[in-house]
Amino acid sequence: MANDVLTAAVWPRALPAVVAAVLAALLLVVVSGWHPTPLTTALATWFPALLWGMLANIQISVLAIALGTLVGPLLGVLQLSPVTPVRLLASWYVQLFRNAPALILIYFATYVFPFELHLGSHYVNFPDWIKVTLGLALPASANVAELFRGAIGSIPAAQWEAAASLALRRRQIFSWIILPQCLRRMLPPWMNLYATITMSTALASLVGVHDLLDSAQIASTTVNRVDFTIAVYFITLLLFFAYCYPISRLTQYLEKKYAFV
Amino acid sequence: MPSFDSSTSPLVHLQDVHLAFGHNQVLNGIDLQVHRGQAVSIIGPSGSGKSTILRCITGLLKPHSGKIVLGDTDVRALKSEAELTGLRKRVGFVFQQYNLFPHLTVLDNLTLAPIRILGKDKQSAQREARALLERVRLSGKADAYPGQLSGGQQQRVAIARALAMQPELILFDEVTSALDPETVGEVLTVIRQLVDDGMTCLLVTHEMRFAEEISDQVYFTEAGLIVEHGPAERIFSAPESERTRSFLTRALNGDAQAAQQRRNKISFASLPFDRLKFSI
Numbered sequence: 417m418a419n420d421v422l423t424a425a426v427w428p429r430a431l432p433a434v435v436a437a438v439l440a441a442l443l444l445v446v447v448s449g450w451h452p453t454p455l456t457t458a459l460a461t462w463f464p465a466l467l468w469g470m471l472a473n474i475q476i477s478v479l480a481i482a483l484g485t486l487v488g489p490l491l492g493v494l495q496l497s498p499v500t501p502v503r504l505l506a507s508w509y510v511q512l513f514r515n516a517p518a519l520i521l522i523y524f525a526t527y528v529f530p531f532e533l534h535l536g537s538h539y540v541n542f543p544d545w546i547k548v549t550l551g552l553a554l555p556a557s558a559n560v561a562e563l564f565r566g567a568i569g570s571i572p573a574a575q576w577e578a579a580a581s582l583a584l585r586r587r588q589i590f591s592w593i594i595l596p597q598c599l600r601r602m603l604p605p606w607m608n609l610y611a612t613i614t615m616s617t618a619l620a621s622l623v624g625v626h627d628l629l630d631s632a633q634i635a636s637t638t639v640n641r642v643d644f645t646i647a648v649y650f651i652t653l654l655l656f657f658a659y660c661y662p663i664s665r666l667t668q669y670l671e672k673k674y675a676f677v
Numbered sequence: 678m679p680s681f682d683s684s685t686s687p688l689v690h691l692q693d694v695h696l697a698f699g700h701n702q703v704l705n706g707i708d709l710q711v712h713r714g715q716a717v718s719i720i721g722p723s724g725s726g727k728s729t730i731l732r733c734i735t736g737l738l739k740p741h742s743g744k745i746v747l748g749d750t751d752v753r754a755l756k757s758e759a760e761l762t763g764l765r766k767r768v769g770f771v772f773q774q775y776n777l778f779p780h781l782t783v784l785d786n787l788t789l790a791p792i793r794i795l796g797k798d799k800q801s802a803q804r805e806a807r808a809l810l811e812r813v814r815l816s817g818k819a820d821a822y823p824g825q826l827s828g829g830q831q832q833r834v835a836i837a838r839a840l841a842m843q844p845e846l847i848l849f850d851e852v853t854s855a856l857d858p859e860t861v862g863e864v865l866t867v868i869r870q871l872v873d874d875g876m877t878c879l880l881v882t883h884e885m886r887f888a889e890e891i892s893d894q895v896y897f898t899e900a901g902l903i904v905e906h907g908p909a910e911r912i913f914s915a916p917e918s919e920r921t922r923s924f925l926t927r928a929l930n931g932d933a934q935a936a937q938q939r940r941n942k943i944s945f946a947s948l949p950f951d952r953l954k955f956s957i
């Protein structure tokens with residue numbers, strides 16, 4: 417039920433984008449004269465590889481935001497700690513990783529972590545895509561921490577007072593009154609962050625992760641045709657768009673839905 | 678006017694209560710008594726410590742000295758969270774800004790504490806909540822969210838939320854000050870009914886006519902002190918203190934003006950439109 421409403425609200429407005437994508441594909445077919453041309457044949461051959469590559473981007477983005485969402489609130493709370501060293505360390509972490517370019521953090525994670533781990537007598541591979549995930553989880557956690565801290569601060573103190581006068585304890589007030597309101601307020605910016613992190617995963621190809629962009633580069637150099645190169649990067653663009661655009665539409669929908677809170 | 682036996686010990690008893698925020702002395706020795714079934718109003722200029730008195734009674738603020746007793750509980754001796762929540766189960770609080778929980782429906786606002794704190798089962802808590810909503814004339818709004826209600830409706834929900842805990846005493850902190858003039862009446866009607874039903878009420882209010890009408894006792898505060906107190910009719914008709922008299926003269930004139938405005942709604946006719954000049 418709620419899902420239907422959601423889909424109904426997001427898709428009509430996503431329609432122009434879908435139409436544009438379909439039209440672009442049709443244009444390609446028409447220009448190629450309806451017959452298999454070297455271009456369409458090459459695209460058909462390489463398209464599955466692009467999709468496989470994109471799976472890496474999805475994997476990295478989902479894991480990075482998940483890690484960030486787990487660690488972020490903890491950091492957010494530590495930033496409010498009455499213990500000064502704890503508060504300062506948490507703030508420095510947040511400020512440092514919130515204000516660093518994602519590419520630098522990816523390089524940082526790639527060279528800081530070893531390429532394999534010693535576990536007793538075992539050697540466990542530490543693949544590059546996990547390093548990239550950690551590299552992106554750093555800014556993700558810092559941003560979530562800031563969102564969380566801001567959300568808690570934005571709930572009026574009167575809510576604490578009102579709940580206390582209904583005989584709720586501090587812990588109960590936090591988990592029943594404050595936290596649910598925080599989560600609602602955090603959801604739209606959190607999804608923006610998710611879209612940003614997803615777009616940053618395109619940088620993974622620079623440290624040797626076999627992702628969508630890397631697949632596109634390989635396809636481009638292998639086929640070695642100018643029209644194919646243009647088409648492949650255009651498709652890459654469309655694939656990223658198809659992943660991120662619904663997220664941003666959903667964000668706008670949620671922003672409207674919770675506007676009265 | 679509800680009857681009460683003033684020979685028994687009061688439900689609320691404040692004696693020589695002092696409180697300061699930093700160097701700012703807010704309460705300078707407050708003495709106040711509320712008996713069961715009484716409606717007591719505290720009036721006085723802004724910043725005279727009226728709301729602070731209410732917050733001290735329910736333990737939201739800690740006075741520095743003096744005695745606060747509720748029934749047989751010494752409020753100032755309560756230290757642990759469990760002891761304080763025990764007190765707050767007995768005292769309802771209605772705020773100037775309503776302070777409903779915006780993420781919960783009206784019904785959930787009313788049932789949250791009865792179910793989770795008092796341990797009532799969901800069905801009976803909801804049944805009681807619906808009965809309370811009917812009492813504040815909002816039976817159709819159980820599933821609405823606070824943001825969808827007007828100020829007056831939100832304030833009536835807040836009153837019902839306090840009542841849902843079945844408190845011995847309800848504290849009203851300037852509950853009509855944030856409302857549109859048109860909706861003040863509906864909230865006052867609800868409070869008037871509570872008083873008639875024998876609920877013990879302590880009100881901080883700027884609605885002088887209302888205070889005069891419903892109160893058994895009226896306290897006039899200024900600069901953190903009780904200047905004088907007594908039965909409502911005496912305070913309003915023959916105040917002993919010159920300060921009370923001048924305050925009442927000012928406040929009642931203001932009341933009359935507000936009432937006039939309420940009758941006229943907002944009359945644009947009084948604006949001299951023909952003489953206004955606009956420029957861009």
